[in-house]
Amino acid sequence: MVTVVKTTVVVAGVVGLLALGVGTALYGMFTDLASAYVDPSDQTLVALGKKVYANNCAACHGAQLEGQPDWRTRQANGRLPAPPHDETGHTWHHPDAVLIAITKNGLVPGVTAPPGYVSDMPAYGKLLSDHDILAVLAYIKSSWPSKALAAQKEITQQTPQ
Template sequence: MKNTRFPLLLITPLMLVIAACSEQKTPAAADSKPKLSAALHPVPKMQVAPRWYDEAQVARGNKLFQANCAECHKPDASGAPDWKQTNAEGKLPPPPLNGTAHAWHHPMPLLQQIVRNGGIPMGGSMPAFKDKLTIDQINDILAWVQSHWPDQIYTTWMQINQKHMKSKS
């Protein structure tokens, strides 16, 4: 009899502690739900807009960009590092066209217009190319430029472009 009481004396207080802990909840703890890490609930991927151009346009655009635009906008389309500040002549330097500046804020007709008519009316020093490049060549250059834009930037641009085109209809 003595042997059976010893384990009961140890188990009984342990059971009381376990029971007390399971019933003791603070109001905040009772109402809160466990927080799961982002790894368990990944952010859904945004749907990427399909590109309007093909690889042949990008290849032609690369050659045209290198021949007509790279001198100012750099061969990799990175533009001038201080593109937001006017230079000594009071003109804006060539901006990056690789998705890190503002070109992606503009719908296609405005991008085409800037290449055709130049950037002088907008405070820059880019010459007009309307007498040098056809609209197809301008589109090839824009295809090459946009091929450097990350998917998120391109998808946002596509939404801007579609809204603009709908508003013109």
């Protein structure tokens, strides 16, 4: 009986340490990326982002970041068209952490979208590297006028991590 209890305690301890290690690693991955301010003045990052955007985002969000026509009007299926990422859209109203999460995970109801929200936005977390996602965001932000860029930077820096 004592051996069974000791074995159970050891196994539970090992499982607990493993879970703690995995949780710590995941927390580090997400907080490091989420806490970053994506700097659109990094021209190397912007150049990469332009290529990644053209290959993965432009089909829906437009080659010139213009979004789909009537992007504020729901389609017959109840979903909204892809919004623009230029200054006429609402992208610059969100902190970098939210934009990164949406790109990686898609629009998740109750997390990055209202509860029950359904979207055509796919998750790119398995298709694009974190660096590619940051590059796309740098490219998008590089097109914004200074006033929108300053407002978005302030929103990003004021958002708790």
